[in-house]
Amino acid sequence: MTRLVVVGSINMDLVTVAPRFPAPGETLLGERFVSVHGGKGGNQAVAAARLGAEVHMVGAVGDDAFGQPLCDALVAEGVDVKHVARIENFSSGTASITVSGGENQIVVVPGANARITPAQVSDARRVMACADAVLVQMEIPIETVEATLRLGHELHVPVILNPAPAQRLPTDWLQLTRYITPNQHELAILLGAEASEDFRSLMRRSPCPVVLTRGAEGAWFREGGEPQHQEGFHVEAVDSTGAGDTFNAALAVFLHEGLPIAVRKACAAAALSVTRLGARGGMPHPAEVDALLA
Numbered sequence: 043m044t045r046l047v048v049v050g051s052i053n054m055d056l057v058t059v060a061p062r063f064p065a066p067g068e069t070l071l072g073e074r075f076v077s078v079h080g081g082k083g084g085n086q087a088v089a090a091a092r093l094g095a096e097v098h099m100v101g102a103v104g105d106d107a108f109g110q111p112l113c114d115a116l117v118a119e120g121v122d123v124k125h126v127a128r129i130e131n132f133s134s135g136t137a138s139i140t141v142s143g144g145e146n147q148i149v150v151v152p153g154a155n156a157r158i159t160p161a162q163v164s165d166a167r168r169v170m171a172c173a174d175a176v177l178v179q180m181e182i183p184i185e186t187v188e189a190t191l192r193l194g195h196e197l198h199v200p201v202i203l204n205p206a207p208a209q210r211l212p213t214d215w216l217q218l219t220r221y222i223t224p225n226q227h228e229l230a231i232l233l234g235a236e237a238s239e240d241f242r243s244l245m246r247r248s249p250c251p252v253v254l255t256r257g258a259e260g261a262w263f264r265e266g267g268e269p270q271h272q273e274g275f276h277v278e279a280v281d282s283t284g285a286g287d288t289f290n291a292a293l294a295v296f297l298h299e300g301l302p303i304a305v306r307k308a309c310a311a312a313a314l315s316v317t318r319l320g321a322r323g324g325m326p327h328p329a330e331v332d333a334l335l336a
């Protein structure tokens with residue numbers, strides 16, 4: 043069984059559907075409300091667990107009404123939450139999303155995610171030392187991302203950095219990273235390059251191997267030499283929320299089979315995820331991935 047550590051954010055997404063967006067100072071009657079478990083870290087942990095991995099989450103929730111349900115949902119998917127801290131007098135991460143006429147307005151409050159410390163990463167050293175791979179994204183403090191990259195490098199455990207939301211990172215951090223998994227826009231920001239630069243040229247300039255996602259077109263990957271293309275799988279797209287998270291999780295789960303196979307399986311898993319509503323709702327089980335690949 044593949045063993046993974048995911049270091050990242052856990053959020054409650056609060057989604058209101060409204061007839062229009064309220065003006066400043068206005069109170070409006072909404073049409074519908076749903077709360078959905080999210081955060082890139084939590085989503086990637088769930089996707090990996092569903093694909094059959096043993097997953098250990100390093101993260102944090104608040105001591106508000108959302109903290110326990112957020113953890114319970116991870117546990118229900120089989121994710122180990124021993125390294126998820128409960129921060130006192132702090133809110134859990136939230137995304138307040140108003141949807142109207144196909145557009146949305148989002149306010150994200152990192153809450154407890156902003157309190158995930160490098161010390162928590164050190165505390166997870168024992169599980170990390172036995173892991174096949176580590177996944178980390180950038181919705182958490184940047185010093186905690188750095189601590190994860192450094193510890194993974196020290197322990198010779200491959201770290202996959204999903205650089206979202208993107209910011210420029212020092213070259214020496216990237217040199218510690220086994221793979222980065224940006225889209226084109228994120229890769230340009232990460233390298234401090236022009237947004238208009240061709241993605242293949244950006245990939246050649248990266249100081250570490252790149253797996254670049256291209257939506258329905260699939261993904262490109264480069265470990266040296268020329269960038270290689272993996273076609274996307276043709277599916278009926280319903281909701282692309284969580285496609286990137288499923289992609290990253292599958293890449294980590296199947297990495298031990300070699301990069302080309304892992305990227306192919308990641309494209310298949312992510313394609314399946316867009317056929318169903320919601321970030322976690324669409325995350326597939328291994329049999330579904332095998333069926334699409336057959």
Ligand code: ADP
Pocket residue numbers: 225254255256257258259260261274275276277279282285286287289308309310312313316
């Ligand atoms: P992000 O939202 O992070 O930019 P992408 O939109 O590139 O991520 O999606 C990640 C991966 O999900 C893609 O590389 C692809 O494999 C898969 N994917 C996304 N949208 C589709 C789609 N419409 N059809 C098939 N696969 C898709």
